[in-house]
Amino acid sequence: MKATPLVVLENVDKHFGDLHVLRDINLSVQRGEVVVVIGPSGSGKSTLCRTINRLETIDSGVITIDGSPLPAEGRGLARLRSDVGMVFQSFNLFAHKTVLQNVTLGPIKVLKKSKAEAEARGMELLERVRIANQAHKYPAQLSGGQQQRVAIARALAMNPKVILFDEPTSALDPEMVQEVLDVMTDLAKEGMTMVVVTHEMGFARRAANRVVFMADGQIVEENTPDEFFTNPRSERAKDFLSKIL
Ligand code: ADP
Ligand code: MG
Numbered sequence: 001m002k003a004t005p006l007v008v009l010e011n012v013d014k015h016f017g018d019l020h021v022l023r024d025i026n027l028s029v030q031r032g033e034v035v036v037v038i039g040p041s042g043s044g045k046s047t048l049c050r051t052i053n054r055l056e057t058i059d060s061g062v063i064t065i066d067g068s069p070l071p072a073e074g075r076g077l078a079r080l081r082s083d084v085g086m087v088f089q090s091f092n093l094f095a096h097k098t099v100l101q102n103v104t105l106g107p108i109k110v111l112k113k114s115k116a117e118a119e120a121r122g123m124e125l126l127e128r129v130r131i132a133n134q135a136h137k138y139p140a141q142l143s144g145g146q147q148q149r150v151a152i153a154r155a156l157a158m159n160p161k162v163i164l165f166d167e168p169t170s171a172l173d174p175e176m177v178q179e180v181l182d183v184m185t186d187l188a189k190e191g192m193t194m195v196v197v198t199h200e201m202g203f204a205r206r207a208a209n210r211v212v213f214m215a216d217g218q219i220v221e222e223n224t225p226d227e228f229f230t231n232p233r234s235e236r237a238k239d240f241l242s243k244i245l
Contacts, residue, residue: 004067006031006162006193007052012061014047014217021047023217025061029162032191036204036225039214040240045197048214049164052195053084066161082110085155085163089170091147093139093154099126100135103154111158118157125153129183145176149183162193169200199244205229213237 005028014022021044029035037045050056052063054070054077063070065084071077093102103125104118113121126132129149131142139147148168155163165184169177181203188194188207198204204211204225211228213221215236221228229245232238 003031005029006033006066007195008062008064009048009052010062012051012063013059014044014051014056015059021217022051022058025217025219027212027219029193029195031193033209034188034192034194034196034207035210035212036208037195037197037212037214038199038201038204038240039220043214044217045214046166049086049166049195049197052162052164053086054080055086078110082106082158083161085158085160087148087151087155087163087165087168089167091139091144091151091171093147093150095139098136098138099131099142099150102139102150103157106154106158122153122157125156126150128156128186129153130179143176144172145179148172148176148180152180152183152187156187162195163187165194165196165198167197167199169198201229201245213240215240 007029009025009027012022012025025048037048039045047056051058065080071080094105097105100119100122103122104115107113107118107121108115123132123135126135129152131146131149134142134146142150169180172180177200181200184203185207208225211223211225212219213228220234221232221237229241232241
């Protein structure tokens with residue numbers, strides 16, 4: 001018996017006014033799979049991520065997470081948001097909360113954990129992203145790479161089934177990119193299900209099970225990283241790779 005995929009998009013379409021940003025998207029992500037999404041700017045990668053945790057609505061099609069269709073609103077939406085973690089390019093930490101408070105807020109408010117329990121788990125997660133020694137600082141006192149690792153710990157604190165990463169290293173100074181990719185590579189090895197929008201081709205080669213190439217709102221090509229990078233099939237992918245590699 002084939003396992004049910006954790007995330008399924010079927011015939012998903014989305015417009016912003018006249019702009020057709022997602023065109024008949026079909027994509028399944030298996031449990032434990034790492035899918036890297038690449039493609040030119042404006043091709044719909046962020047919108048794709050945002051529809052999966054319902055930060056954007058879709059016009060037609062179906063998205064299911066772990067067998068349940070995306071809820072429209074209400075309680076179901078809060079559940080979904082804890083099942084689907086998201087890490088953004090711009091970190092989006094709470095500026096007036098400490099590192100540890102950033103990581104414990106969701107578990108206390110949404111998962112109804114006690115403060116002590118949330119803090120114990122929060123410290124474990126901060127260890128895991130190698131930043132426990134900064135637990136009582138505020139985000140502005142940290143480097144970009146450190147802030148992004150806190151954002152990853154914050155996502156993990158909700159025990160998500162899948163984490164979406166939208167260009168998590170694009171806003172970082174070059175010397176900080178690797179520390180964030182290392183944490184993501186560890187998560188991938190530990191079996192976390194991940195959808196990662198990135199231009200970091202080294203990460204894609206090392207950590208991805210599958211590369212999805214998008215252009216103009218469509219999935220143009222899907223393949224293993226090896227096949228995709230050495231033998232892209234579409235002209236769009238060849239053209240894109242010639243510009244970035
Ligand atoms: P990518 O992440 O691949 O760069 P996006 O998903 O951000 O692409 O954007 C896809 C297209 O949708 C772009 O043309 C962008 O300008 C447009 N777009 C994104 N968000 C909105 C929005 N909230 N309203 C109108 N247009 C948008
Ligand atoms: Mg984007």
